[in-house]
Amino acid sequence: MAIASGTWNVISEVGLTQTIDATSITQNYPIGHRVKCKDVGATNYGEGEFVYLKGVASTIVGSTAIYEAVAGQTTLTVARSKGPVAFAMSANVALQWGWYQVHGMCVVATVTTGGTPATCYVTATAGKVV
Numbered sequence: 001m002a003i004a005s006g007t008w009n010v011i012s013e014v015g016l017t018q019t020i021d022a023t024s025i026t027q028n029y030p031i032g033h034r035v036k037c038k039d040v041g042a043t044n045y046g047e048g049e050f051v052y053l054k055g056v057a058s059t060i061v062g063s064t065a066i067y068e069a070v071a072g073q074t075t076l077t078v079a080r081s082k083g084p085v086a087f088a089m090s091a092n093v094a095l096q097w098g099w100y101q102v103h104g105m106c107v108v109a110t111v112t113t114g115g116t117p118a119t120c121y122v123t124a125t126a127g128k129v130v
Contacts, residue, residue, distance in 0.1 A: 007041025008048070020050055021061075023090045023098040028052075031072030034102075048104030055092035062109035063088040063127035064120075065100060074100065076127030088127075 008020045012035050018028045020037060033052040039045035053072045056065065065074040066083035074086070087106050092098030111123050111130045120129040 007039050007043065008037035008050075009040050010035055010037050011047070012036035018098075020089050020099045023055065023092045023096040025096055027097045029097075032069055035099075045105040048101050048106060050089065050099040051086060051102050052097065053086065053092075053100050055088075055094055055096040055098055057094045058126060059088050059090075059092050060109055060127070061088060061090060062107040064108065064122065064129050065127060067100070077122045077129070078126050079122055079124050081122055 010016045016035065018024050029052040031052065031054075034049060036047060036049050038047050051067075053067050053074050056074045056076060058076060059065070059074070064077045065086050065088060066077055066081050067074045067086055069084065075081070077085070084102070086100030086102045087108055089099045089101060108120070109128045111125050111128045123130050
């Protein structure tokens with residue numbers, strides 16, 4: 001049986017020692033380890049895929065980051081960032097490890113408020129989109 005991770009239940013493997021919404025000062029999984037989960041909370045985000053990466057300073061829940069797949073290092077996005085994109089599931093700051101969502105609907109830190117799905121653009125504000 002999968003362990004609940006916040007409102008996310010892991011569906012791709014049995015058990016998860018570090019929940020999707022947690023950070024750790026200890027690396028608990030190989031860099032780039034991926035899990036699939038299903039949201040069982042009231043938000044009903046459906047299924048999502050998450051990758052295990054290193055944090056970076058100023059990360060908040062929903063921060064938009066690019067990451068280097070081999071080293072697992074994240075960098076908060078700014079205008080003209082290039083690389084695979086992921087969204088922080090926790091305040092996973094420097095010297096910590098955590099999960100980033102790479103597929104599915106998720107919480108995203110924005111510069112402006114909105115309520116409906118829309119096209120996103122990176123901004124000069126690190127880690128946020130508009």
